[in-house]
Amino acid sequence: EKCRGSPPPPPPCRESSKSHCCSTMDTVLGIKGDGFTMIVADRTSARSIMVFNQAEDKITELDSHKIIGQSGPQCDTANFAEYIQKNMTLYELNNDMKLSTFATANFMRRQLATALRKGPYQxxxxxxxxxxxxxxxxxxxxxxxALTPVNFGAHGYASNFCLSIFDREYKEGMSVEEAKAVIDKCIAELHTRFLISQPNFLIKIVDKDGVRVMEA
Structure with missing residues (x-):
């Protein structure tokens, strides 16, 4: 449900409903380890045949202990992430407590479902x-x-290359170094096999100490 006093969500990007390619060209990977979650995203901002920059941050910090990696047109990803982020802050101010990760996931799912028949966020x-x-x-x-808890995940065409690596390499209780080694294999595979050039990647880790950036 919407937080008390929250404004209506921003309208989705009108252009985004015309093509699905924008979201599939982005790469977002995630893996859960022992006491941490690692999310990885490419840093390429592009549209059609044009690359705008290769230093884009597609991983948003919702609060001190929650992050989201998004694929899709920048108008939709920016609008949706900001709407969720500000409503989480409003909820904390109204109730003097933060949303859990589970509650945040379900709040996000509800917003996506509500918009689905009106003007879906891509x-x-x-x-x-x-x-x-x-x-x-x-x-x-x-x-x-759709919403489900996972041990690892991938969005975009990268899933065709990386899910098999995750399936083979993942194990319960992985350390940060072990998870990073799996991510390195995924990135190496994309650089070798994927048609689209994605030279730069950003890695963020969230654990009991908060969010930090790790060198890709």
């Missing part, structure tokens, strides 16, 4: 967070408002 999301007691978690959401 954004696919991996949500990573850390909660005291519950520990680290990773949630997979898509533009059709």
């Amino acid at each position: 954004t696919n999301i991996l949500l990573g967070g850390y909660d005291e007691g519950a520990g680290a978690s990773l949630y997979f959401l898509d533009l059709y408002s």
Whole structure:
């Protein structure tokens, strides 16, 4: 449900409903380890045949212990991330408590589902967070408002190359170094096999100490 006193969500990008290619060309990867969640995204901002820059940050910090990696047109990803982020802050101010990662995932899913029959946001999301007691978690959401907790996930054409690597290499209780090694294999595979050039990647980790950036 919407937080008390929250404004209506911003309208989705009108152009985004015309083509699905914008979201599939982005790469977003996620993996859950022992007490942390790692989310990775490419840094290329492009449209049609034009590359705008290769230093885009597609991983938004919702609060001190929650991050989302998004694929999709920039208008939809920016609008949706900001709407969720500000409503989480409003909820905390109204109730003197933060939303859990589970509650945040379901709030995001509700907003995607509500918009689905009106003007869908063309954004696919991996949500990573850390909660005291519950520990680290990773949630997979898509533009059709599907939601499920996962140990690893991928959005975009990259899923064709990376899911098999995750399936083979993932194990329970991975350390940060082990998870980073799996991500490195995924990035190497994309650089070798993927038609689209994605030279730069950004890695963010969320754990009990908060969010930090790791060198790709």
